[in-house]
Amino acid sequence: MDIAGKLDPTQLLPVVRRSMNDFAAALPVGEGPVICTDTFCAGLASFLTLLAQTNEVMNLTSDADPGHLLATHIRDSLAPLLVGLEAPHSLLDIGTGGGFPAVPLALAWPTTTVTMSESIGKKAHFLESLVGGVPLPRARVVHGRVEDHASVLPERAFNMITARSVAHIATVLQYALPLLASNGRLVLWKGEKDLAELQDPPFVATLHRVHCTATVLDYALPGVERNSKLVILQVTPTLSGWSSRRNGS
Incomplete structure (x- = not known):
């Protein structure tokens, strides 16, 4: 879809609704209605409009075409719904970039x-x-590297931390450890080749310091042949496991 003439959210609404209705059919029972509401679809249309407008003067993404974003980045951002993860009380997204996955998830999980x-x-x-x-009334932005924000990102405050194609698993885990609430989940979007990171010495060494279970879940986006992966790390840190890049360890 050419974005020319499509910078009004009301013009995008029918396209958003069709895309989300198709996607909803792949979701677990009970999840579909969440992304088919008027509020959700209107929010996505506004997001796509603002992204397209801003991308004309500022390079946020290589392709701001709404149709492409809906079929790829938007649906991929909603992968936690595909695998049945429940809405957390609080979520931190590391390296949000142009808004993925945080904005679609904020709209899908309004509480x-x-x-x-x-x-x-x-x-x-x-x-x-x-x-x-x-x-996004329940969202806020923190500008800077996540490991440098001890004063504004309180320890153990987040039930879920997400990172989509940000860094090596070991690096993200070190950043996340001080911030995850007890039994919180670190959710990572990874490709098949990235799974080797689970065997890397830096990651294994970190696991030795914490109680952590790693689950790899396959998911497939409607209309996309290849399967993708969510790596979910559920961490219950020990007292000795809280050291991280935040304090230079």
Whole structure:
């Protein structure tokens, strides 16, 4: 879909509804209605409009075409719903970039408090515009590297932390450990080749310091032939397991 002439959210609504109705058919029982509501679809249409408008003057993504984003990044961001994960009370997204996966998840889980962490200034500024523009009333933006924000990201405050194609599993786990609530989940979007990271010495060494279970879940997006992976790490840190890159260890 060409974005020319499509910068009005009301023009995108029919396209968003069709895409989400198709996607809802692949979701577990009870999850589909969440992403078919008027509020959810209107929020997605506003997000896509703002992303397309901003991308004309600021390079946020290589392809801001709404049809492409719906079929790929939006649906992929909603993969936690595909595998049946429940809405957390609080969520931190590391490296949100142009809004994925945090914005679609914030719309799908409207009772969840969502924190979007982004180190690149122009992207953080764009995310701040989304909070009021979409709107995302339970979301906030933290500008900077997640490991440098001890004062604004309280320890053990998040029931779920997400990271989509951000960094090595061991690195993200070290960033997440001080921030995860007891029994919290770290949810990572990974490709098949990335699973070798689960055997890397830095990751294995971290596991030796914490109680952690790792689950790899396959999921397939409607209309996409290849399977993708969610790596879910459920961590109950020990007192000796809280050291991280935050304090230089």
